[in-house]
Structure formats: structure tokens, C-alpha cells
Amino acid sequence: MRKKKVSGGSTLRKPLVKWGWFFLGPVLLAFSIGFVWPFIQGIYLSFCEFRLISDTTFVGFENYIEVFKDGSFLHSFWYTALFAITSLVIINVLSFMVAYALTQGIKGSNLFRTVFFMPNLIGGIVLGYIWSMIFDGILSKWDTSILLESKWGFWGLIILLCWQQIGYMMIIYIAGLQSVSEDMLEAARIDGASQGQTLFNVIIPNVMPSITICTFLSLTNGFKLFDQNLALTAGQPYIIQEGGTVIKTTEMLALNIYNTFYGQSASAQGVAQAKAVVFFILVAGLGLMQLAFTRKREVQQ
Amino acid sequence: MKRALSLILTLVLCLGLFAGCGGTEKGSVYWLNFKPESDEVLQEVAKMYKEETGVEVKVVTAASGTYNQTLLAEMDKKNAPTLFVIGNQNAVKDWKDYALNLKDTAIAKELNTDAYNLYDEDGNLVSIGYCYECYGIIVNPKLIEEAGFKMDDIKNFEGLKKVAESIHSRAAELGFDAFSASDMDDSSSWRFTGHMANLEYYYESKDAGGWKACPESIEGTYMENFKNLYDLCINNSTVAPNTLATGGHDAQNEFKTGKAAFYVNGSWEYSAVSETVKDATMIPYYCGVEGEEKAGLNCGTENCWAINSKASEADQKATMDFMVWCVTNEKASRKLVDTFGVMPYKNAAESTNGFLAAASKYTADGCYVMDWATNYQPNVDEYRKALVAALNTYNSDQTAANWEKVETAFVDGWAVQYKAANK
Incomplete structure (x- = not known):
């Protein structure tokens, strides 16, 4: 200072x-x-019916009522929640492991770091398209496609997101791991702590700030995911219900909002806007809760 | 250092504020075009007009598939488009309040047919066709002959089926297959969910005396016929039906290089296809409907000009003058006709498109034109997406149960989307 x-x-x-x-x-x-x-x-x-935003009619809470009556919104909410939590756990565990391995002084660490980070530089749409080809190339051996079974759509998107984000989170973890002071590690060694004990009792509490950041980022990223979702499955497969309504089994919240806004009549635009507000409150609320939760576990050196 | 950095950041933030402030001119034209493939020519035409009359013509083209989004955003601006496209009944419903009534205007008087115009329920002429297109099945006659058939063998579904199945069964020996790939990705699925589906809508609307507005629901009376042709298409093709979902095949190229004899598409393909297949022609959707020997091609358009009624009078007049010039000026209309195929105006240039020529030949021979009833599809994007999803499932496993899902998406989906669009 x-x-x-x-x-x-x-x-x-x-x-x-x-x-x-x-x-x-x-x-x-x-x-x-x-x-x-x-x-x-x-x-x-979100309280209006409108086609152009300069020409609106106030309708009160009508849009919000529509939102909670809309089955597709609730479906995509639960689907997104499941996806966000799964991806949060997998991404953070894997990226921490990679970061831990790459701070052990292996030869060529810098090269590995660069290579692991690179997928992050590719845009989501391109990624989604490329991965859909890869997945289909594999799945066609079993006579199916990523667009035909929701479980493949789900895990496909998880794999894609992991591939893209692990490298990014890894960088943050590496920075965290490198700032754990050598003195503390040495003290642990002298006290006879095993490697596992050192990891769980010394290193992890000390990289808690990185964990806070990474879990926050992967949680909100998981919730806000849009372009990868659009390019990989765009909500397919659909369940075609009796009576002609559909459930888009792999449609996430952001895509649901987009489809509501652009895919339907003018009256749905207000509903989409209301969905977006609900979506914001959700993401902000969850993010804050998660921050409060992990912050408590941070230690001061 | 830090200070310099924050200064730069501040400046960058502020720059954004001033971007987008431009001047306005009196009586100019702003055309929001929705076909990326015609952008280049339109820019040339705009330049020609500027040179000839001094009036500024700005042509902006929306990226493929984003016309609606672009229109929404552009119409909200101060310099909104003066000339834009209202291509179907759905769009008429959404945009009629922004469209000038074109009845008896200078451009309407230049038309040689009323067939491609769109009216709203009050009878206002909302938008006016500036070109039309046709679609059907593109055929390579040379390959048909190589397989030992004549074009005259294909006069109905029976004939088409016989030829296609025979070619497919001998594909290895002949070196080519019957149909090119029917991919279901976004760049190709519209050929089936938008175009081929029209045969069902068309015959159904014909039975009902012709649709005047989007019906609340449809019957699906001709689903069996749609299935006939669709099955023929996917099962006698260069690729297996279970590989269609994510696409990645190049149907146009398969046809151009002589690997397939049939290609489901439209008149806009003529210039590309005729590069290598000189005598390519187009046949109607034969699907097993009674009397289909008298069927013609599917003719219609989504290319309809509308003038922005909220634009200033000077701009409206400039736009009208420009439109009339486009369809009467020899050089301009030649250029436009060469890209659009044909323009239904008295003084426009003659068409050179072989498929459109085939369309007029069918009409001249007394065949019925299959109108684009497809333009009535409610919430078209959502409706088609559901149909694609159902077809994907069917393609990978052609069971009766899976076809039932296709029917549900096709028939019941219509009513669902109609309701959603007319809340």
C-alpha cells in the first residue's frame, strides 16, 4: 500500500x-x-404487450402469470438447474485436479496450460457445431444421434462445456495454488502431514477465494448458457404430446426465452421479457447465495 | 500508467455514446432486404439509381434467417427502413399497421398479375410481389435416360416411384442414386417442412375452395400423400435416412456432380445447378393424389415489397419512384430478373430461368399451379422446428408410431401454433 x-x-x-x-x-x-x-x-x-419497444401497452402482471403457466419454462428451469449443478461439480473438480497436477513442476507445464486454455478461445456456436459432428460420428455407430435422445444431448453439452471451461478455471486455480505460501507447506511437511492432509487442510482452505470465484463463474455460466445449447441441440429431441404441444427436452432457460421472444406472436414478447426478469432474479439470487456460502469458508493468511 | 489506463477505458466507454449518430437526407430510400444471396446485385442497382437520379438508396441485408429480428430492431430506429418485406400472412398480421396501402398506386399499376400480392382483412394492399419463385423436384433428364427411362415415364407418383426405386436398387452399377440427401439441419430442413409440406396444405385448401386466411386448424387429409413422397425421398437416396439429423451432406453438389438424379428444391437453384447440368428441369410433387397428372409446380413468393407508412412523405415518394424504376428500367430490371428469376410486371425484363420456364410450360399445358399454402403456417419457425424434431425420430426408425408423432406435429401442431399466434 x-x-x-x-x-x-x-x-x-x-x-x-x-x-x-x-x-x-x-x-x-x-x-x-x-x-x-x-x-x-x-x-x-415485462409489464407490457409490445411489438416495437417504442410502442407499448401496459398489461400489469399478466405476462408473469403466463410465465408460470408455461410448462416449457418450468421444464427448462429444472433442466437448466440440473445442468448447472452437474457442470459446476464436474468442471471444478476436474479443473482443480488439472491445476494441481500442473503446479507440481512437471516438465512442459506451460505448454500444457496453454493447450488446456485454448478451447476457451473458440466461440460457442462454432464449438456446438463441431461437437455435434463429433458426437454424431460416434453415436451413428449405435444408430442414434445427439438429436434423438435427451440423455445424449445432456451429456454432450456437459462434455462440450467442460472442454471449453476447464482450461479457464484451471488458470484461476493455478494462480490460487501458486499463492499458497511455501512456508506453510514447509511447516506442514515438518509436522509430518501426508500429501492428502496437506491438500485438504492446508492447500484447499488457502485457495478458497479461487474456489469462490470459479464456482460462481461456472454456476452462472451454466445458467446463462445459450449459444452452445442452440448450436448443439437447439432443444431437440422434442416430445410431441397428444394435442400437438411439444416439450423441448434439451432447451435451457436462455434459449427458451429467446424462442419465446422470436418464435411466437407479438403478445409473447412481453411474456419473454417477463421470463428474462425472472431469469435475472434467479441467476442473481443463486449467485449471491453461493458467494455467501463459499465466502464463509475463506481463510485469511 | 494506471491513470493513463483508466483514461483510455473511460474514452472507450464514451465513444459508444456517439457511435450511431448520423445525418438524415430528404427523400431517400432504405431497403431492408431479406435475401442474403441477392445482396450484391441490389447494391449494384442502388448505385445505378444514385448515378441516374441522385437519390440515395441504402440497401441493408439481414443475415440469413434473422430478417425478423433485424426488422424489429430497424423499425424502432429513427431512420427506419422505407422499403421492407412482408412475405406472408403472419407478417401481414404483425406489420400491417406499418405498411402503406398500395392499392392503385403507381407500382400496383405496373403489375401483370394480382396473384402474388398480400392483403389484410380490411382489403388494404399491404405488400406487393416483386418476384415469384417455384419449387418442386429438380431432375437431371440425362441420368433418367441413362437408367433406361424417359422423362415421359414420370407423370404421376407411380411413375416417379418406379423410376426412383429402380435407380436406387441399381445405384452401385449406375454410379448415381435417385434422390440427393434430405438433411434435416437448419440449412436444409425447410425444403421439406416448408416446401414439400405444401402439397398437403395445397390439396387441403383446394378442397376447401382455397384458403383466404390462416385456418385455425387443418385436417391432415393428404398426410398419406406427403408420406408417399417423403418416404420415397429418404429411402431412395445417396445417404441412409438415419444420418440426416445433423446434416452435413451437400445435396446441391450431389446433384451438380451427377451423383443423384433428383433434388428437392426451387427455382433459385437454377443458376447454380445449370452450370453443370445444362438441361436440368423441374417436375411437380407427384404424391399419389387423384388427377395429379395435371399438377404443375408450386409457384408463389415471400418477396413482397411494403412501404413504411410511418416514414416521411418525401421518403415514401422516393421509395415509390425507386420501385417503379426497378421494374421498368431496362438495365435494372434485367439485373434484378437475373437474380430473382422473374418479376411479374408488364415492363420488366424476360426471365432466363429454366425452372420458371418449366413452370409456365405446365401452366400453358393446362396444369394447375400449386399455390404456396405453406405461407399460412402459423408461428412458422416454432411449427417447423417441432416438425423437424418429429421427422428426425421417424427418419431413424420408420415405425407407424413415429409417423403418428409426425402427424401430430403436422396437424395438431398447426392448431397449437395458431392459438399461440392469435392470443
């Missing part, structure tokens, strides 16, 4: 107060236009 000179506090503070708004202004303005205003407008629109 740099120490500031605090002589003559009032002479320093005055111009700061005066100029503060001048310097904050542009950023504040940009933030308001780019985030705050669209956010408020989005919430307002």
Missing part, C-alpha cells in the same frame, strides 16, 4: 469534490445508457 500525504486535508478535498463529478460523469453516463437504462426499460417492458 502506498501511503498518501494527508497534510491539509480540506485544501485537497475541496477540488476533489468539485471535480469528482466531472471525472465520474462520462463513465456514469455511459454506464447508465449501456446498463442501467436498458435494465429499467427491460423491467418496464
Whole structure:
């Protein structure tokens, strides 16, 4: 920490107060236009029926009632929740293992790190398309396709997301692992702690901040997943129900919102907007809960 | 260093604020085009017009499959499109309040047929066809002859079935197969869920005296006929039916290189296909309906111009002038006809498209045109997606139970989507 000179506090503070708004202004303005205003407008629109956002009719809570009557939304909610939790566990366990292995001083660690990180640089749509070809190439041996069975759609998306995100989380874990102080590890060694004991009682509590970040990222990523979902299965296979309604078995929340917004009539746009607001509350709520939960387990050095 | 960095970040944030502020000009045209494949030519035409009259014509093309999204976003802006596309009854419902009534306007007077225009329920002429297309089964006559048949053998479903099955059974020996791949991915599935499905809608609407508006529900009377042709198509093809779901085959290329004798598609394929298959022609969807020897091709359009009624009067007039120029100016209409195939206007250039020529020959021979009843599909994207999902299941395992699912998506799905679209 740099120490500031605090002589003559009032002479320093005055111009700061005066100029503060001048310097904050542009950023504040940009933030308001780019985030705050669209956010408020989005919430307002969820109470409206509209085709163009400049031409709306207020309908009250009608859209929200529709949302909870919509079976496809509830289906995609549970499906997304299952997906997010599964991917959270698998991604974090695997990326921690990889990070742990790559901080043991193996030869070529840097090369491995680079290679593991690279999938993260490919866009979701391209990834989804490529993986759909790979999966189908394999599944066709058993006369099926990723678009024909929901379980393959589910695990396919898990594999895809793992492949894409493990490298990213690995980088965060590596940074965390490297900051565990050598003194502490040495002390543990001298005290005769086994490798397992060192890992669980010394290392993991000390990388808790990384775990907090990584679980937060993978949880919200899992919930917000859109392009990979669209490109890999786009919700297929559908269950065609008696009477012609369908359940898109592998449709996640974000895709469900998108399909509601663009796939149906103007009256559904307000419903989609309401879904988006519910979606926001869900993701924000879960994220905060998870943060509070893992924060408690962080230790200060 | 840190300060410089935050300054840069601040500047970047602020830049975003000023982007997108542009000027407006008096009486200009802004055409929101929905066919990426015609973008290049439209840009040329716009430039020609600017050179000739000095009026600015801006052509923006929405990326493939995103026309609706783009239109929604663009119409919300201050410089909204003055000329846009309202291509089917669904779109008429959504956009009629933004469309100028074109009845008896200068452009309407140039038309040589009313067949491709769209009206709303109050009888306003909402949009006006600027070209039409046809679809059916593209055939390579040379391969048919190589297989020992004549084109005249195919006059109904029986004939088509005989030829296709015979070719498929001898594919190894002949070196080519009957149908090219019928992939079910987004780039290809519309050939079946949008086009081939039309045979069911068309015959059903014909029985009902022709649909004037989207019916609340359909009967599925001709599902058996759809199944006839669809089965023939997937089971006598270059690829096995259970490999169609994710696609990845190149049907056009299979046809162009002589690996397949039949190719389900439309008139827009003519320029590509005729590069190698010079005498390619098109036959109707023969599907086992009585009297189908008199069937013609499926003709219709989704290319319908609408003028933005919320645009300024000067812009509206400039747009109208531009449209009239497009269909009367010799050089411009030549260019446009060469890309669009044909334009139904009195003074437009003649068509050079072989498939459209086949379409008019059928009409001249007294065959009935199969209208695009398909344009009535309610919530078209969602409806077709469900149909694709059901067909995928059927393709991999052709049981009666799986076909029943296809029927449910096809027939009951219509009513479901109609309800969703008309809430």
C-alpha cells in the first residue's frame, strides 16, 4: 500500500469534490445508457404487450402469470438447474485436479496450460457445431444421434462445456495454488502431514477465494448458457404430446426465452421479457447465495 | 500508467455514446432486404439509381434467417427502413399497421398479375410481389435416360416411384442414386417442412375452395400423400435416412456432380445447378393424389415489397419512384430478373430461368399451379422446428408410431401454433 500525504486535508478535498463529478460523469453516463437504462426499460417492458419497444401497452402482471403457466419454462428451469449443478461439480473438480497436477513442476507445464486454455478461445456456436459432428460420428455407430435422445444431448453439452471451461478455471486455480505460501507447506511437511492432509487442510482452505470465484463463474455460466445449447441441440429431441404441444427436452432457460421472444406472436414478447426478469432474479439470487456460502469458508493468511 | 489506463477505458466507454449518430437526407430510400444471396446485385442497382437520379438508396441485408429480428430492431430506429418485406400472412398480421396501402398506386399499376400480392382483412394492399419463385423436384433428364427411362415415364407418383426405386436398387452399377440427401439441419430442413409440406396444405385448401386466411386448424387429409413422397425421398437416396439429423451432406453438389438424379428444391437453384447440368428441369410433387397428372409446380413468393407508412412523405415518394424504376428500367430490371428469376410486371425484363420456364410450360399445358399454402403456417419457425424434431425420430426408425408423432406435429401442431399466434 502506498501511503498518501494527508497534510491539509480540506485544501485537497475541496477540488476533489468539485471535480469528482466531472471525472465520474462520462463513465456514469455511459454506464447508465449501456446498463442501467436498458435494465429499467427491460423491467418496464415485462409489464407490457409490445411489438416495437417504442410502442407499448401496459398489461400489469399478466405476462408473469403466463410465465408460470408455461410448462416449457418450468421444464427448462429444472433442466437448466440440473445442468448447472452437474457442470459446476464436474468442471471444478476436474479443473482443480488439472491445476494441481500442473503446479507440481512437471516438465512442459506451460505448454500444457496453454493447450488446456485454448478451447476457451473458440466461440460457442462454432464449438456446438463441431461437437455435434463429433458426437454424431460416434453415436451413428449405435444408430442414434445427439438429436434423438435427451440423455445424449445432456451429456454432450456437459462434455462440450467442460472442454471449453476447464482450461479457464484451471488458470484461476493455478494462480490460487501458486499463492499458497511455501512456508506453510514447509511447516506442514515438518509436522509430518501426508500429501492428502496437506491438500485438504492446508492447500484447499488457502485457495478458497479461487474456489469462490470459479464456482460462481461456472454456476452462472451454466445458467446463462445459450449459444452452445442452440448450436448443439437447439432443444431437440422434442416430445410431441397428444394435442400437438411439444416439450423441448434439451432447451435451457436462455434459449427458451429467446424462442419465446422470436418464435411466437407479438403478445409473447412481453411474456419473454417477463421470463428474462425472472431469469435475472434467479441467476442473481443463486449467485449471491453461493458467494455467501463459499465466502464463509475463506481463510485469511 | 494506471491513470493513463483508466483514461483510455473511460474514452472507450464514451465513444459508444456517439457511435450511431448520423445525418438524415430528404427523400431517400432504405431497403431492408431479406435475401442474403441477392445482396450484391441490389447494391449494384442502388448505385445505378444514385448515378441516374441522385437519390440515395441504402440497401441493408439481414443475415440469413434473422430478417425478423433485424426488422424489429430497424423499425424502432429513427431512420427506419422505407422499403421492407412482408412475405406472408403472419407478417401481414404483425406489420400491417406499418405498411402503406398500395392499392392503385403507381407500382400496383405496373403489375401483370394480382396473384402474388398480400392483403389484410380490411382489403388494404399491404405488400406487393416483386418476384415469384417455384419449387418442386429438380431432375437431371440425362441420368433418367441413362437408367433406361424417359422423362415421359414420370407423370404421376407411380411413375416417379418406379423410376426412383429402380435407380436406387441399381445405384452401385449406375454410379448415381435417385434422390440427393434430405438433411434435416437448419440449412436444409425447410425444403421439406416448408416446401414439400405444401402439397398437403395445397390439396387441403383446394378442397376447401382455397384458403383466404390462416385456418385455425387443418385436417391432415393428404398426410398419406406427403408420406408417399417423403418416404420415397429418404429411402431412395445417396445417404441412409438415419444420418440426416445433423446434416452435413451437400445435396446441391450431389446433384451438380451427377451423383443423384433428383433434388428437392426451387427455382433459385437454377443458376447454380445449370452450370453443370445444362438441361436440368423441374417436375411437380407427384404424391399419389387423384388427377395429379395435371399438377404443375408450386409457384408463389415471400418477396413482397411494403412501404413504411410511418416514414416521411418525401421518403415514401422516393421509395415509390425507386420501385417503379426497378421494374421498368431496362438495365435494372434485367439485373434484378437475373437474380430473382422473374418479376411479374408488364415492363420488366424476360426471365432466363429454366425452372420458371418449366413452370409456365405446365401452366400453358393446362396444369394447375400449386399455390404456396405453406405461407399460412402459423408461428412458422416454432411449427417447423417441432416438425423437424418429429421427422428426425421417424427418419431413424420408420415405425407407424413415429409417423403418428409426425402427424401430430403436422396437424395438431398447426392448431397449437395458431392459438399461440392469435392470443
